[in-house]
Amino acid sequence: xxxxxxxxxxxxxxxxxxxxxxxxxxxxxxxxxxxxxxxxxxxxxxxxxxxxxxxxxxxxxxxxxxxxxxxxxxxxxxxxxxxxxxxxxxxxxxxxxxxxxxxxxxxxxxxxxxxxxxxx
Numbered sequence: 001x002x003x004x005x006x007x008x009x010x011x012x013x014x015x016x017x018x019x020x021x022x023x024x025x026x027x028x029x030x031x032x033x034x035x036x037x038x039x040x041x042x043x044x045x046x047x048x049x050x051x052x053x054x055x056x057x058x059x060x061x062x063x064x065x066x067x068x069x070x071x072x073x074x075x076x077x078x079x080x081x082x083x084x085x086x087x088x089x090x091x092x093x094x095x096x097x098x099x100x101x102x103x104x105x106x107x108x109x110x111x112x113x114x115x116x117x118x119x120x
Contacts, residue, residue: 004041007063023087031080070105
């Protein structure tokens with residue numbers, strides 16, 4: 001059930017966004033043991049003029065917010081973050097220091113997410 005929002009600065013190409021979403025999905029499935037068919041990933045593009053970055057950041061700053069049911073260990077989350085940063089450095093070429101990952105744990109009673117279609 002992980003719900004993921006990736007925030008990027010500026011409009012990005014379809015290939016760039018596909019690389020981001022694919023890397024995030026793989027890291028969540030492989031390192032957090034989530035069911036691939038339950039992972040939802042979306043990208044939000046914010047115009048550069050609508051972002052105020054500190055001098056230590058570039059317009060490649062990427063924020064990955066992950067909402068998921070609690071139960072993943074700190075070690076699992078650290079492994080997921082490390083593998084994600086490695087993958088994003090390769091494609092689409094984001095420096096690891098420009099990738100911020102936030103985990104938001106929730107219990108099933110905290111969320112109102114209906115199950116998807118039963119036939120999928």
